[in-house]
Amino acid sequence: MKHLPKHLRPRWRYLAVRLEGGPERGLARGTFQRECWFAAQNLVGDVGSAELDLTVVDFDYVGGGGYAVVRARRGEVDRARAVVACVDTVDGSDLGVRVAGVSGTVRACREKFL
Numbered sequence: 001m002k003h004l005p006k007h008l009r010p011r012w013r014y015l016a017v018r019l020e021g022g023p024e025r026g027l028a029r030g031t032f033q034r035e036c037w038f039a040a041q042n043l044v045g046d047v048g049s050a051e052l053d054l055t056v057v058d059f060d061y062v063g064g065g066g067y068a069v070v071r072a073r074r075g076e077v078d079r080a081r082a083v084v085a086c087v088d089t090v091d092g093s094d095l096g097v098r099v100a101g102v103s104g105t106v107r108a109c110r111e112k113f114l
Contacts, residue, residue, distance in 0.1 A: 011074035014057065014103050016113035017084055019066045020096035029059035031090055032068060037084040044079055052076045052083065057106055067114045069106055077102055 019027070033056045040049035051073065058069035066073035072080035087097050 008055075012071050012104075013074050013077050014106050014109040015070045015072060015077070015080060015084060016100040016103070016109045017068040017083065018069055018098045018100050018114075019061055019068060021064070021093070021099070022061070022095040023091050023093040024063045026063055027061040027066070027090060027095075028067075029056055032056055032059060032061075032087075035087045036084060037089050040083045041106055043083050048079065049083075052080050054080060054083065058110070067100075069109050069114075072098075 019032075034052050037049065038054065040052055040054055044052065053071075053073050053076075055071045056068055057071045058067075060066050060068075070080070070084060081099050081102075084097060084099055087095065087108040089095060101109070103112060
């Protein structure tokens with residue numbers, strides 16, 4: 001199967017997300033990914049969450065704080081910021097989520113905002 005030409009590939013933006021509070025025992029990437037999907041489904045519905053295509057690309061959390069890099073489609077950054085901001089609890093613990101910035105590459109996202 002051939003690859004899509006560059007002008008037909010999906011364009012992505014990366015959200016730098018700071019995490020504060022949360023469970024002291026730690027937080028897994030998959031758990032945070034699931035909470036983002038649930039928040040997207042509740043806020044924008046099934047079709048909207050499919051258009052956002054949120055994915056947690058990079059994740060680091062040590063009891064009390066950490067960061068995540070969340071990928072979203074290029075035209076959907078505003079809705080993606082709203083969805084990520086709606087995540088407030090994980091595993092029954094309160095979690096502070098703040099979007100630090102948006103970038104076009106993962107590398108630039110890490111260097112500028114995290």
